[in-house]
Amino acid sequence: MDANDLINLAYVAAATLFVFGIKMLGSADTARRGNMVSGLGMLLAVVVTLLADGLDYTWIIGGLVVGSAIGLAAARMVKMTAMPELVALFNGFGGLASLLVAWAEFEKVREIGWVAYELEMQANTVFSGFVIYAAMLIGGVTFTGSLFAYGKLSGKLSGSAMVFAGQKALNILLLIAILAVGAVFTWSTDLELAYKLFLTGIALALLFGIMGVMPIGGGDMPVVISLLNSLSGVAASAAGFVIYNNVLIVAGCLVGASGLILTVIMCKAMNRSLGNVLFSGFGAASGGGGDDDDREPKAISVEDAFYVLEAASSVVFIPGYGMAVAQAQHVVKELAELLEENGCEANFAIHPVAGRMPGHMNVLLAEADVEYEKLLEMDTVNPMMPTVDVAIVIGANDVVNPAAANDPESPIYGMPIIEAHNAKTVFVLKRGQGKGFSGLVNKLFLMENTCMIYGDAKATISSLVNELKGS
Amino acid sequence: MDLVLLFFIFVLAAFLGLELISKVPSQLHTPLMSGSNAISGITVVGALLAIRSEAEGTIGMILGVAALVFATVNVVGGYAVTDRMLQMFKKKGK
Numbered sequence: 001m002d003a004n005d006l007i008n009l010a011y012v013a014a015a016t017l018f019v020f021g022i023k024m025l026g027s028a029d030t031a032r033r034g035n036m037v038s039g040l041g042m043l044l045a046v047v048v049t050l051l052a053d054g055l056d057y058t059w060i061i062g063g064l065v066v067g068s069a070i071g072l073a074a075a076r077m078v079k080m081t082a083m084p085e086l087v088a089l090f091n092g093f094g095g096l097a098s099l100l101v102a103w104a105e106f107e108k109v110r111e112i113g114w115v116a117y118e119l120e121m122q123a124n125t126v127f128s129g130f131v132i133y134a135a136m137l138i139g140g141v142t143f144t145g146s147l148f149a150y151g152k153l154s155g156k157l158s159g160s161a162m163v164f165a166g167q168k169a170l171n172i173l174l175l176i177a178i179l180a181v182g183a184v185f186t187w188s189t190d191l192e193l194a195y196k197l198f199l200t201g202i203a204l205a206l207l208f209g210i211m212g213v214m215p216i217g218g219g220d221m222p223v224v225i226s227l228l229n230s231l232s233g234v235a236a237s238a239a240g241f242v243i244y245n246n247v248l249i250v251a252g253c254l255v256g257a258s259g260l261i262l263t264v265i266m267c268k269a270m271n272r273s274l275g276n277v278l279f280s281g282f283g284a285a286s287g288g289g290g291d292d293d294d295r296e297p298k299a300i301s302v303e304d305a306f307y308v309l310e311a312a313s314s315v316v317f318i319p320g321y322g323m324a325v326a327q328a329q330h331v332v333k334e335l336a337e338l339l340e341e342n343g344c345e346a347n348f349a350i351h352p353v354a355g356r357m358p359g360h361m362n363v364l365l366a367e368a369d370v371e372y373e374k375l376l377e378m379d380t381v382n383p384m385m386p387t388v389d390v391a392i393v394i395g396a397n398d399v400v401n402p403a404a405a406n407d408p409e410s411p412i413y414g415m416p417i418i419e420a421h422n423a424k425t426v427f428v429l430k431r432g433q434g435k436g437f438s439g440l441v442n443k444l445f446l447m448e449n450t451c452m453i454y455g456d457a458k459a460t461i462s463s464l465v466n467e468l469k470g471s
Numbered sequence: 472m473d474l475v476l477l478f479f480i481f482v483l484a485a486f487l488g489l490e491l492i493s494k495v496p497s498q499l500h501t502p503l504m505s506g507s508n509a510i511s512g513i514t515v516v517g518a519l520l521a522i523r524s525e526a527e528g529t530i531g532m533i534l535g536v537a538a539l540v541f542a543t544v545n546v547v548g549g550y551a552v553t554d555r556m557l558q559m560f561k562k563k564g565k
Contacts, residue, residue: 018510019487025503026495032557035506039550042513049516054523056532063522063536067543074544075551080559086552087505090512094545097514100538104521107531127474229504232511239517241477249477250484251513257488258507262500269497350497358500366498366559377497 003051010048011247017041018251022258028372045247080367081324084357088150088225091232095142098235099202102135105242106198110191121244128242129186129194133201135238137178140205141212142231148213149224153356159218168279171211178204216278218321219398221356223266223277230259262358269352271404271414297428297445299452302460305427306467312389312425314345316381318418319361320354322395322430326457329368332394335461336370338468347374349381349391349418351399382419391423393444394457395430401442426450429457502556509549515542 021038024030050060071090078086109117109132114125121128151157181204185197216224233255240248267274309315317332336346348370354361362375376384385391393400400420403410420426421444428445430452444450453460495503521535 015484019491022488022491022503022507022510025506026492026499028496028499028560031499031502031506031560032554035502035509035550035553035557038506038510042510042515042546042550045513045516046519049519052520055519056522059522059532059536060519060539063518063539064543067540068547070540071544071546071548072551075548075555078552080556083501083505083552083556086548087501087508090505090545090549090552091508093541094508094511094514097512097518097538097542097545100534100541101514101517101521104518104531104534104538107528107534111528111531124474226504229508229511232508236511236514236517237481239514241481243517243520244477245516245520246477246480248513248517249481251510253481253484254488254491255507255511257485258492259504261489261492262504265497265500352497352500358504359498360501362498363501363556363559366556369559372498372560375498 003053007048007051008246010044011245014041014045014048014247015250017044018254022254041251045251079327080364081327081329082154083363084221084225084355084360085150085153087357088146088153088228091225091228092143092146092150094232095139095146095228095235098139098232098239099136099143099205100139101239102132102139102242103198103202106132106136106195110195113191114189123244126186129188130182131238131241133182133185133198135235135242136198136202137182137205138231138235138238140202141209142228142235144206144209145213145224145231146209146228148210149221149228152213152218153221161217162214167211167215171208174204174208174211178208212278218356219353220270220277222353222358222360223263223270223274225357226259226263226266227274230256230263233257233259266353266358269416270412271416297450297452299454300427302453302463303467305451305453306464306471308425308427309339309344309390309464310342310468310471312339312344314388315339315347315390315392316376316385316388316420316423317346317348318354318391318393318396318400318420319348319350319365320394320396320399321356321360322397322457324355324360324364324395326395326459328394328458328461329364329370331458331461331465333365333368333370335465335468336374338465342468344389347376347381349378349420350375351378351396351418354396354399378416378418382422385419385422386424388423389425391420391426393420393426393428394461397442400444402444402447403442407443420444421447421450424449428452429460430454431456498560502553502560505549505556506553509546509553512542512546512549515539515546518542 024034188194237252339346402421404412404415518538
């Protein structure tokens with residue numbers, strides 16, 4: 001058995017650790033250990049690779065140190081509310097790395113020529129050309145797509161869907177160009193021409209990533225993040241085919257497939273197809289239905305809200321992205337505790353796509369130490385709703401929009417929602433009267449049993465907490 | 472390595488991935504995604520192999536080192552941030 005066999009055996013072990021890691025991440029009790037197991041697999045893969053011949057260790061150690069320092073610092077310093085942005089950013093880096101690996105490999109081809117490359121790798125040149133282009137393309141789209149998503153999530157770019165005339169046509173043209181350039185690149189034997197085509201391909205891929213995410217509104221971000229995550233796996237897998245490395249292929253493919261499943265789950269939670277999410281420019285079109293309604297939502301003061309809450313015997317909090325923005329999760333938890341001391345039952349209703357990434361609310365409330373049992377999923381909480389005295393909607397919008405249940409005209413018709421409108425009283429905490437992220441008018445705000453409490457969610461809840469403490 | 476064999480493991484891995492998480496409770500979606508995102512940083516292995524002093528020209532080396540840095544950020548940051556999230560979940564159970 002030579003060194004190469006040993007390395008490959010170690011890769012098998014690493015892949016096994018990844019499989020177990022992912023499996024364990026799927027259950028609350030074992031998730032943290034699962035993450036460590038998969039991290040161990042990664043460490044094994046890296047250490048074993050370092051034993052390969054001809055590596056330049058000065059650069060490698062430098063690169064590893066710099067990358068680790070940046071990654072650790074970012075992971076330590078990020079606020080829990082900014083988690084979706086960070087995951088999007090990391091994801092984009094993964095995609096970029098795949099692009100660069102494909103490019104570096106192509107530089108090798110340029111150095112020694114296709115014929116020598118073919119001999120050295122025992123590869124088929126057409127296949128090599130194809131996978132180099134594919135890894136570059138998927139990595140590039142993942143990179144700029146993730147960066148654009150990062151910009152939207154962090155508020156550096158407008159979160160709403162951006163559409164312009166001819167956008168779809170432009171995207172289709174772009175796609176055709178990418179495929180055409182790829183086809184010529186794959187079969188081209190002239191290296192100079194191939195090089196130009198490759199660089200053109202990079203530019204097109206980067207542009208396509210931006211154009212692809214641009215028309216997708218902030219409300220659909222959980223799906224997009226999940227899809228980009230899946231793509232970064234596929235990119236890694238494609239890079240694996242470029243360098244004939246089985247651990248890249250397996251690990252990347254695992255991520256690609258599991259990310260795809262998550263994406264499908266997210267789409268189901270919104271009762272929409274993936275195509276619809278990607279191409280509809282949701283929320284940018286003038287919101288159908290509800291626009292003719294010019295009644296004003298009625299607002300109440302914190303003090304009045306306090307009297308209602310003091311008398312309530314059951315309260316359900318419905319958090320959304322607004323709670324994350326206001327960083328209100330800690331005061332919300334405090335309010336819930338005070339209400340319970342007051343003899344009231346306080347729970348949290350979590351919509352699967354509330355926030356900007358899958359399960360975003362669970363992470364925030366976990367950070368604030370809210371008990372696991374108090375987080376109720378949509379299907380559990382909806383039958384209870386008619387018996388709930390007060391439903392407090394904190395910066396959530398579309399996930400409580402009754403139009404999804406009873407207005408066939410509405411673009412979100414059919415999407416499962418938390419049925420806050422069935423509660424006896426609904427308080428909506430909102431910064432202003434503007435529309436939500438999806439750009440749709442929410443009829444819940446106009447209903448008889450709904451009262452709006454305008455202002456920053458954190459400030460509003462803090463004053464409620466003070467009132468309760470004072471009583 | 473045999474190309475068909477590589478395709479074979481690719482297809483098997485795809486089905487394995489689909490099977491692994493078809494029924495994950497929604498509260499774990501974020502850590503799961505962030506954890507699997509960290510795994511996609513496996514490109515770090517590809518980047519390491521790209522950094523071979525003799526086989527490639529200067530541009531290849533620069534690209535390889537850049538790939539290594541980005542992939543390492545993805546891996547280290549991804550695992551660290553996932554662990555931070557899961558730590559909070561753990562605390563609450565007791």
